[in-house]
Amino acid sequence: MEFMDLADITPDAVIFWQMGWIKLNLTIVFTWITMGILLAVSLLATRRIRPGKDLSPWQNFLEAVIEIASNQIEDISQQRAGKYLDFIGTLFLFIAVSNLFAVIPGYVPPTGSLATTSALALCVFVAVPVYGIVTEGLVQYLKLYSSPTLFMLPFNIVSEFTRTLALAVRLFGNIMSANKIAAILMAVIPLVFPVFMHLLELLTGFIQAYIFAVLAMVYITSATRVQYELGEG
Amino acid sequence: MDVISLIGMISILTAGVTISIGSIGCALGEGKAVASSLTAIAQQPDESGTISRTLFVGLAMIESTAIYCLVVAMILIFANPFWNYALSR
Numbered sequence: 001m002e003f004m005d006l007a008d009i010t011p012d013a014v015i016f017w018q019m020g021w022i023k024l025n026l027t028i029v030f031t032w033i034t035m036g037i038l039l040a041v042s043l044l045a046t047r048r049i050r051p052g053k054d055l056s057p058w059q060n061f062l063e064a065v066i067e068i069a070s071n072q073i074e075d076i077s078q079q080r081a082g083k084y085l086d087f088i089g090t091l092f093l094f095i096a097v098s099n100l101f102a103v104i105p106g107y108v109p110p111t112g113s114l115a116t117t118s119a120l121a122l123c124v125f126v127a128v129p130v131y132g133i134v135t136e137g138l139v140q141y142l143k144l145y146s147s148p149t150l151f152m153l154p155f156n157i158v159s160e161f162t163r164t165l166a167l168a169v170r171l172f173g174n175i176m177s178a179n180k181i182a183a184i185l186m187a188v189i190p191l192v193f194p195v196f197m198h199l200l201e202l203l204t205g206f207i208q209a210y211i212f213a214v215l216a217m218v219y220i221t222s223a224t225r226v227q228y229e230l231g232e233g
Numbered sequence: 234m235d236v237i238s239l240i241g242m243i244s245i246l247t248a249g250v251t252i253s254i255g256s257i258g259c260a261l262g263e264g265k266a267v268a269s270s271l272t273a274i275a276q277q278p279d280e281s282g283t284i285s286r287t288l289f290v291g292l293a294m295i296e297s298t299a300i301y302c303l304v305v306a307m308i309l310i311f312a313n314p315f316w317n318y319a320l321s322r
Binding site for chain 1: 282283286289290293294296297300301303304307308311312
């Protein structure tokens with residue numbers, strides 16, 4: 001069961017279901033499937049949540065994930081993880097799950113489409129000033145753009161856009177190329193060798209999810225530690 | 234030589250040149266970054282967590298140039314707009 005041809009570069013172009021003017025492409029369908037899986041697992045795991053030592057395996061697993069995420073966030077930002085954990089953790093879980101499921105035959109990772117990754121990068125683009133203004137105030141946040149000198153103002157503004165573009169294209173390029181390479185190898189050497197490429201795909205997928213989350217956190221950190229960045233703290 | 238074979242030829246040639254030059258630069262940069270981070274980990278094994286996290290972020294930054302080249306090459310081969318235009322004419 002393969003939905004995508006070798007020539008289809010993104011799942012956006014493949015129409016899964018159509019009725020009149022309502023079209024559902026593969027990206028939307030598999031984003032919904034991924035969201036559904038994440039929701040169902042979290043609901044089932046947290047239904048009988050309880051303190052103490054007698055944990056269900058799923059609760060144990062999810063607690064470990066949350067603990068690792070919040071430790072990483074605290075390491076990077078040198079602040080309490082509380083208010084960042086929801087946003088960064090959600091980004092990481094969604095990207096990691098959709099990249100890791102790419103090894104399941106028939107699953108089309110929604111992160112292999114530029115539309116999904118642009119949406120995720122736009123979330124980061126909006127979240128950076130929101131976190132910055134909430135923690136530091138509008139004036140302090142705007143001061144960051146003219147640091148270290150006023151001469152750097154246009155460069156700082158341009159970098160705000162280019163790094164959003166880089167976030168989106170990096171994730172898209174990695175996942176799309178991993179899929180394409182797996183598909184091409186499947187056509188050329190269908191025996192044994194694609195298994196190793198799938199292993200590599202798992203590794204790159206997970207690293208890309210980690211990198212996306214870490215970069216988002218680094219950008220937010222630089223906006224929320226204005227005092228420190230300006231050398232006043 | 235008609236237009237469509239010219240477009241196909243130049244697209245494939247350019248895709249090859251794009252990905253080769255892009256990966257050469259990226260490989261040199263990544264090699265340098267990994268080498269110096271290994272030196273840093275050898276000198277300060279206690280800081281290996283921070284160093285490897287920074288290394289991963291840095292590698293992602295360096296790698297993105299090669300990824301741009303890959304995306305351009307992929308577009309030239311699989312989704313070339315000029316090719317489609319020449320076909321539709």
